[in-house]
Amino acid sequence: MITVRAPATTANLGSGFDVFGAALACPADVVRVERADETTIDVTGAGGRFIPTDPEENTAGVVARELDTPAHIHIDKGVRPSSGLGSSAASAAGAAVALNELYDRGFSDEELVWAAAEGEAAVSGEAHADNVAPSILGGFTIVTDDGITQIDADLSVVACLPETVVSTRDARGVVPDSASMDDLVETVGNASTLVAGMHRDDPELVGRGLDDPVVTPARAKLIDGYDAVEEAARDAGATGVTVSGAGPSMLAVCRPETRRDVAKAMVAAFGEADVDARAYPTEIGDGAEIWR
Numbered sequence: 314m315i316t317v318r319a320p321a322t323t324a325n326l327g328s329g330f331d332v333f334g335a336a337l338a339c340p341a342d343v344v345r346v347e348r349a350d351e352t353t354i355d356v357t358g359a360g361g362r363f364i365p366t367d368p369e370e371n372t373a374g375v376v377a378r379e380l381d382t383p384a385h386i387h388i389d390k391g392v393r394p395s396s397g398l399g400s401s402a403a404s405a406a407g408a409a410v411a412l413n414e415l416y417d418r419g420f421s422d423e424e425l426v427w428a429a430a431e432g433e434a435a436v437s438g439e440a441h442a443d444n445v446a447p448s449i450l451g452g453f454t455i456v457t458d459d460g461i462t463q464i465d466a467d468l469s470v471v472a473c474l475p476e477t478v479v480s481t482r483d484a485r486g487v488v489p490d491s492a493s494m495d496d497l498v499e500t501v502g503n504a505s506t507l508v509a510g511m512h513r514d515d516p517e518l519v520g521r522g523l524d525d526p527v528v529t530p531a532r533a534k535l536i537d538g539y540d541a542v543e544e545a546a547r548d549a550g551a552t553g554v555t556v557s558g559a560g561p562s563m564l565a566v567c568r569p570e571t572r573r574d575v576a577k578a579m580v581a582a583f584g585e586a587d588v589d590a591r592a593y594p595t596e597i598g599d600g601a602e603i604w605r
């Protein structure tokens with residue numbers, strides 16, 4: 314039996330739509346696998362009852378098929394589904410790392426990312442790797458068709474999860490079909506600033522680099538209280554705020570000493586908008602880890 318802890322992740326980071334991702338030190342899914350003749354799945358934990366246990370409809374089950382590693386897979390969800398925190402990706406990433414170890418397959422981390430992305434494709438219709446890559450590799454990741462670049466980063470963040478649901482389908486539906494040249498220039502500048510900030514572990518640069526004139530303004534409208542929560546986070550010391558993944562979670566970057574205040578301010582501002590929320594004051598963390 315192999316047990317793996319696979320972290321939640323935040324995709325996009327504003328200016329890196331469908332490209333950037335980062336692992337969060339918490340929360341995480343815990344995936345346990347045992348050899349079996351055919352794959353079966355059971356799920357416990359946060360929102361577990363909403364997750365399909367049919368292996369063909371579950372990201373972890375699809376990964377078992379892709380790697381030809383049939384198993385009984387138990388998933389203990391620490392990452393709520395439809396949170397914008399890479400819930401299905403955490404299960405897929407955890408399963409990929411655990412099954413590779415269980416069957417001693419010897420796949421590289423990058424090969425496991427693409428297998429886990431197939432799991433994502435099965436449930437979302439598109440094979441995004443911007444959540445599975447950081448969940449497996451840890452740190453900050455840049456995913457393009459040509460490959461994956463990973464950077465270890467030491468950065469405090471707050472992920473704030475409201476008790477609401479935004480479907481990825483709706484969130485993708487509001488993404489504009491095109492962008493102006495001015496917006497393109499601004500986005501390239503911000504994304505470049507963000508990458509430099511990750512290299513330097515600099516929350517000011519990363520916070521500034523989160524700004525995105527194209528996708529985030531459209532998606533923010535789907536999140537009740539977004540503007541007030543952003544303002545509250547900035548007033549409490551956040552250096553930048555954006556939508557986490559497809560939402561509804563919001564991500565704030567900050568200095569370690571302001572993290573608790575930023576978290577409290579975000580939860581309070583959601584509360585004033587009549588939305589219950591919880592915050593994870595955390596940091597960019599490691600990738601999936603085998604528990605011995």
Ligand code: HSE
Nearest residue numbers: 324331441443558559
């Ligand atoms: N990059 C994706 C999006 C992440 O924002 O739609 C969610 O799968």
